[in-house]
Amino acid sequence: MCSGIGVRYRFRDEFELKLTEKRVAPDEIESEASGAVYMNEDTLTDGASSDRTRNWNDDDADHDQPRSTGLRPALTWKNTDSWKRFLLRYFSDNIAPEMVLIDDSHNGWRHLILPLAWMDELVMKAVLAVSAFHLSGKTDGYAPCQGLANSSELYSEAIHELQNRKNLDQYDHQTKRRVILSIIVLLVAVMVTGCSDFPILFHLLQSALDTIGGEDELGPDELSEFALRQIHKMRVYAAPFISQQAGVYTILSQAPHSFDCLYYSSRFHPEKQCTIDLIASLRQQAYDIYLQRVMLNQTPGNELSSADVVRKFRASLESFPKGFPGDHSLVWASFIAASESYTPDNQQFFEQFLLRQYHRNGFGNILKGLELLKRIWARDVNWPALLPEPQVFIM
Structure with missing residues (x-):
């Protein structure tokens, strides 16, 4: 489901990667960014609650928009397509619980990643792709939003957005961190599909970390600590599937x-x-x-x-x-x-x-x-x- 025409990405001149993707014609890609307002996600670390992303309803009532602690989302709940709202809620209910040991109000996949998706198109596209892939797998390729949300196209859009930010060292700290978090979400996508893009995404994550000066540069706040927990776990689990040398070195160290x-x-x-x-x-x-x-x-x-x-x-x-x-x-x-x-x-x-x-x-x-x-x-x-x-x- 992730195969297609190769596109090259690099975060540094000396590091180049090739990701498989399905090409999507420009007129088929919905421009979600128009009118978007990207705010500072530091507010996410000030006691963010999972209530912002749980118990969402299908109607467009204002109270259904995720609440925030002084944070304006890039896309408003009321003005977002219903299929996107469905996939965001699907991520909260079906993906987030599987990514933690105990699903509770401290689940960062719900109360950190989903609010961040409202602020950043790259994170949003990655989250939507994960949900669409998972839903497609459960329904043998049929989804309630079929015709509006093709899982391969959503994945392709996320990869395109990554390409747009390939010169990572030119961005501010928040954008760099969002790129890293989006790659982590895309690694969940290849877990959902079993796609062979895994080694490339994994090396892409390490390249991004190297570009920002290492994982210590992510910062000390809750969002960065969440990212580090996922990186530390994924790094060790991934290493044996990269090579025996990587497996031994990473597990030992x-x-x-x-x-x-x-x-x-x-x-x-x-x-x-x-x-x-x-x-x-x-x-x-x-x-x-x-x-x-x-x-x-x-x-x-x-x-x-x-x-x-x-x-x-x-x-x-x-x-x-x-x-x-x-x-x-x-x-x-x-x-x-x-x-x-x-x-x-x-x-x-x-x-x-x-x-x-x-x-x-x-x-x-x-x-x-x-x-x-x-x-x-x-x-x-x-x-x-x-x-x-x-x-x-x-x-």
């Missing part, structure tokens, strides 16, 4: 930062600390499984070692009741443990777990992950070497 999202949730839910600790333990076990397989260069014939680590992981996972809150956050960890599984019983166990997650969230990357697992189980090879081949972001 960056893995502690990938727990930031868990620590953030525990601040607001101390009553769930035991569950959060067990989820953290499972993630760490998965890191260890990957490192052991790559660094020790073990062969699949070493059944005892493989059986031990998989048995420990499975026992920890089975200590949770089926469908426990937070199990959707273990897709990556379970995929790694499944890759190390060599008995039909363990393979079936992890396949069923991942299928449950797919039926819950409808993310196409899980199906692509299951296809990859079947290849791994069928071949007598060192499985970490196979992870980068499909160019899919499994998280």
